[in-house]
Amino acid sequence: MKEIYMDNNATTKVDEAVFEEMRPYFCELYGNPSSMHFFGGQVQKKVDEARHRVASLLGASTEEIVFTACGTESDNAAIRSAIEVYPERRHIITTRVEHPAVLTLCRNLSKRGYRITELNVDGEGRLDMNELRSAVDEDTAIVSVMWANNETGVVFPIDEIGKIVKEKGKGAFFHTDAVQAVGKIPINMASSTVDMLSISGHKLHAPKGIGVLYVRKGVPFRPFMVGGHQEHNRRAGTENTAAIIALGKACELAGQWMEDENTRVKAMRDRLQSKLLELIPRARINGGEAERLPNTLSIAFEFVEGEAILMLLSEKGICASSGSACTSGSLEPSHVLRAMGVPFTCAHGSVRLSLSRFNTEEEVDTVIRELPPIIQRLREMSPFGREFLNS
Secondary structure (H helix, E strand, O other): OOOEEOEOOOOOOOOHHHHHHHOHHHHOOOOOOOOOOHHHHHHHHHHHHHHHHHHHHHOOOHHHEEEEOOHHHHHHHHHHHHHHHOOOOOEEEEEOOOOHHHHHHHHHHHOOOOEEEEEOEOOOOOEOHHHHHHHOOOOEEEEEOOOEOOOOOEEOOHHHHHHHHHHHOOOOEEEEEOOOOEOOEOOOHHHOOOOEEEEEHHHOOOOOOOEEEEEOOOOOOOOOOOOOOHHHHOOOOOOOHHHHHHHHHHHHHHHHHHHHHHHHHHHHHHHHHHHHHHHOOOEEEOOOOOOEOOOEEEEEEOOOOHHHHHHHHHHOOEEOEEOOOOEOOEOOOOHHHHHHOOOHHHHOOEEEEEOOOOOOHHHHHHHHHHHHHHHHHHHHHOHHHHHHHHO
16 A cells, blocks of 8 residues: 655655765764864865755855754744843743644743743634734743744744834844745745744655754844854754755755745645535635645544544555644644634544645545545544434
8 A cells, every 4th residue: 555645744755865965974974073184074064065055945144054953942942042131021922823842831931930922813823913013012032923833834924023023022032933834935034034943854855853943143042052062152962964964955955846835736735625625515624714835734524533534544545634632531622723713523623634745646636535435434423423414
């Protein structure tokens, strides 16, 4: 059974060209880039090249790129730096739909006396700019708002948010978790108001265990990881050279494939969406009226459970994920869908199909063929579903 992978917002396949770029730096060119000798120096040149490639994708300068272990570390480093730079400021603003890397940290900081504002979203997952404008004050240390939501793909107006932060924040930092956005939509930090931005390599066809924190030139920064002098004293620890080199190549390729992501991949997503809505009654798109990433489809089916859908899809070789964060002993739908006010009967039956440049039209055809009978079968097993089918 050939697998059909449509869970690319969770992680992506390492591009073969990316793997080939990194392969020599495990067993052949294994020098420490901080070493003074030629064997380490040749590795340092490749790290420098990778930094340039990342900067080019972001429209940034190389000195603004700090390599980290993952997007979660980048998020933590940005927020913790801000509150160290401004120890007298005790206010942090984020949103109710952020990734746990941001939300959990902020909620932990609330136990230490920080005032946390979690901005609401409407039924399509969009922020209210007036609520943000009212929330920012002179006590705000940092505003952290994701560029695009990992579950729904809804894109936030980052430029508009940044202008409000700069206008009302009196020096407050603006950070964005751009883990889902980088490589999928154009980003240009040269014209942005963002102070710090987080990237995760495994979301754009690089390996797991590598990330980036963009720190705008001139922005005060206090390192999260301390020890050695690496990353210009902004992130201590011996560099993960093979993964850094891989991420550089992945960013170079992402720039080359950006048009494909926003044309061919988007067209596949749109066709998948329209056919599923046509073939399956009582289905809705989560965030469907908002601007979304070109690859992401969060779709809800009434009267069924998302986990059951995923299990039956998996039996067909189709890999997707649930819009529900259900775990053993818990039937709570995801915090994102709850924040959007998605009806209970829909939230539990939500699944996310996230595509990449490696997906094909034939794979989309297979999902369109296999998913409607799965929903029909599950509704026939559900008392609420049977009631709907017999009405």
